Amino acid sequence: MTAPQETTTAAPAARSPYDLPDVSGLVVGVLGGTGPQGRGLAYRLAKAGQQVVIGSRSAERAQEKADELGHGVRGADNATTAAESDIVIVAVPWEGHAELLASLRSELAGKIVVDCVNPLGFDKQGAYALKPEEGSAAQQAAALLPDSRVTAAFHHLSAVLLLDQAVDEVEIDVLVLGEERAATDAVQALANRVPGMRGVFAGRLRNAHQVESLVANLISVNRRYKAHAGLRVTDI
Amino acid sequence: MTAPQETTTAAPAARSPYDLPDVSGLVVGVLGGTGPQGRGLAYRLAKAGQQVVIGSRSAERAQEKADELGHGVRGADNATTAAESDIVIVAVPWEGHAELLASLRSELAGKIVVDCVNPLGFDKQGAYALKPEEGSAAQQAAALLPDSRVTAAFHHLSAVLLLDQAVDEVEIDVLVLGEERAATDAVQALANRVPGMRGVFAGRLRNAHQVESLVANLISVNRRYKAHAGLRVTDI
Numbered sequence: 001m002t003a004p005q006e007t008t009t010a011a012p013a014a015r016s017p018y019d020l021p022d023v024s025g026l027v028v029g030v031l032g033g034t035g036p037q038g039r040g041l042a043y044r045l046a047k048a049g050q051q052v053v054i055g056s057r058s059a060e061r062a063q064e065k066a067d068e069l070g071h072g073v074r075g076a077d078n079a080t081t082a083a084e085s086d087i088v089i090v091a092v093p094w095e096g097h098a099e100l101l102a103s104l105r106s107e108l109a110g111k112i113v114v115d116c117v118n119p120l121g122f123d124k125q126g127a128y129a130l131k132p133e134e135g136s137a138a139q140q141a142a143a144l145l146p147d148s149r150v151t152a153a154f155h156h157l158s159a160v161l162l163l164d165q166a167v168d169e170v171e172i173d174v175l176v177l178g179e180e181r182a183a184t185d186a187v188q189a190l191a192n193r194v195p196g197m198r199g200v201f202a203g204r205l206r207n208a209h210q211v212e213s214l215v216a217n218l219i220s221v222n223r224r225y226k227a228h229a230g231l232r233v234t235d236i
Numbered sequence: 237m238t239a240p241q242e243t244t245t246a247a248p249a250a251r252s253p254y255d256l257p258d259v260s261g262l263v264v265g266v267l268g269g270t271g272p273q274g275r276g277l278a279y280r281l282a283k284a285g286q287q288v289v290i291g292s293r294s295a296e297r298a299q300e301k302a303d304e305l306g307h308g309v310r311g312a313d314n315a316t317t318a319a320e321s322d323i324v325i326v327a328v329p330w331e332g333h334a335e336l337l338a339s340l341r342s343e344l345a346g347k348i349v350v351d352c353v354n355p356l357g358f359d360k361q362g363a364y365a366l367k368p369e370e371g372s373a374a375q376q377a378a379a380l381l382p383d384s385r386v387t388a389a390f391h392h393l394s395a396v397l398l399l400d401q402a403v404d405e406v407e408i409d410v411l412v413l414g415e416e417r418a419a420t421d422a423v424q425a426l427a428n429r430v431p432g433m434r435g436v437f438a439g440r441l442r443n444a445h446q447v448e449s450l451v452a453n454l455i456s457v458n459r460r461y462k463a464h465a466g467l468r469v470t471d472i
Contacts, residue, residue, distance in 0.1 A: 203456030210446035220439030232468040
């Protein structure tokens with residue numbers, strides 16, 4: 001039964017930020033899916049019931065790692081992974097980021113691309129932010145993939161926690177950035193599939209650099225507190 | 237009574253990151269203390285029992301605002317505020333940041349300076365990060381104040397929540413950055429004085445830019461969710 005105030009509202013109400021699409025039927029690919037971050041995300045998403053393909057340069061290596069993860073994860077080369085997936089997470093090292101994405105422009109056309117790459121440098125004082133020419137890894141992806149729906153998310157996750165089978169809930173908020181609401185909504189919904197994880201919209205791609213480079217700060221937190229730190233957003 | 241394992245440890249244990257100094261007797265000055273952020277911090281710290289002086293260009297205006305805040309807050313011109321305080325919070329607009337600090341170099345010598353300035357630009361798409369020549373507002377402060385102990389903290393607080401007398405606990409973690417452990421420890425301890433607030437060490441000043449500019453993302457969160465968002469660090 002619909003309450004009267006819902007039927008008599010003159011102007012359409014703004015859509016609730018908590019009203020997100022059902023993404024449970026979408027195939028998720030993870031480029032660079034054999035690294036710790038990629039494997040961790042693949043494991044958590046597959047365990048939550050998502051169809052997941054992990055990509056690597058070598059299809060054989062990808063299949064080996066997929067078999068280790070279980071939960072129906074498949075392995076393929078990166079191009080096949082991109083072509084077969086609806087949502088494609090980019091979890092490659094920053095050093096190979098531009099080259100890989102440029103090579104997959106056609107396979108990634110029309111897809112939701114989720115960049116989770118953190119451009120960082122390391123020296124004896126720890127980690128520090130690198131500043132990509134385009135502003136951020138996510139903006140570099142958007143520049144190289146004009147036919148894709150590029151978002152940024154999943155930057156602050158600890159691969160150790162993601163891969164720890166003793167951890168049932170991954171208590172973290174995933175900051176999701178992008179230009180297109182339908183795309184960021186889908187990525188938020190994907191994050192919400194993992195118990196404990198929550199997708200939170202956190203701005204446009206021009207504000208991705210600070211989200212990517214905040215990982216340098218989390219590394220400092222981890223060193224000081226011997227932790228696997230993540231973030232929660234308060235008051236939402 | 238000391239447990240045996242504490243007396244027989246061969247190597248000194250690393251100091252606990254939770255072992256922080258008592259700062260309850262220190263005087264806290266707030267430069268730009270008549271703005272919303274400065275007044276909010278002054279209010280919360282004074283309410284927690286800290287001696288607080290708010291500074292402004294005009295001592296009269298500072299005293300007026302101090303009287304409004306109550307809890308023993310005093311007002312003074314910025315130079316007097318700096319000279320009379322042990323810990324000096326810099327809460328001025330980014331536009332006046334360099335000029336003010338350069339003018340107070342001698343008053344701030346030897347003091348713990350806490351920069352909480354967020355260099356941001358605004359256009360019709362919202363907020364975006366500005367990149368100071370020195371890397372961040374905090375690094376600019378450190379360059380202008382070579383005789384001070386410069387830290388960065390209190391970036392992500394909502395002035396609305398700080399000033400809301402109906403809010404008893406400010407549920408937020410304060411990321412504290414700096415080069416000198418004794419200084420960052422003191423600032424963490426200061427944050428811990430406010431109910432709900434927690435000071436968390438989050439790296440060196442070279443990693444301050446992303447902490448400052450993350451405010452642009454929190455503004456996007458606030459707009460989308462109609463909230464006063466802050467951050468909590470998980471797993472510590």
